[in-house]
Amino acid sequence: MLSVIIAEQTVVQAGPEAFFGFFGVTSALVFANLGSAYGVAKSGVSIAGIAIPKPEAIMKSLVPVIMAGILGIYGLIMSVVLIQRIGDGKGYDYKKGFSHFASGLCCGLSSWAAGYAIGVAGASGVRSNARQPAIFVGLILILILSLIHISEPTRLGMISYAVFCLKKKKKKKNK
Secondary structure (H helix, E strand, C coil): CCCEEEECCCEEECCCCCHHHHHHHHHHHHHHHHHHHHHHHHHHHHHHHHHHHHHHHHHCHHHHHHHHHHHHHHHHHHHHHHHHHHHHHHHCCCHHHHHHHHHHHHHHHHHHCCCCCCHHHHHHHHHHHHHHHHHHHHHHHHHHHHHHHHHHHHHHHHHHCCCCCHHHHHHHHCC
């Protein structure tokens, strides 16, 4: 049995099925932050490289770092949603555990891929923007598309899951 300590300092026994739910929480948080960290590091190195010859380009070059930071927030939001659904473990079955595990993996791995794409595109774009400022609009479009195409399924999944949970909660109140 897996023991979880709740805020009231009481110990609640959750079954082995909760392991998968908690692993989904962990996956969402860890993989999303791995992607975020990679995107920030890869873009940050390029920003540091252009800072000496072109200090006026630093502020425009922070866009990939900000976009990569958003990915960590996706993982945090998904983790909070999943941990609230697990709750104290009462009535938690394997179906819910596996679905929360899959949700966490989907969010985490897609954010990891988005962080990689933002890091690579951002690093090249920052260096190119320092040489030719007219490239900035193209850089922004590439970064937006890399963020949207990879992490949009995660965002849509979080929204649809939240709507599903709210509808289910509303049905329970009406009964």
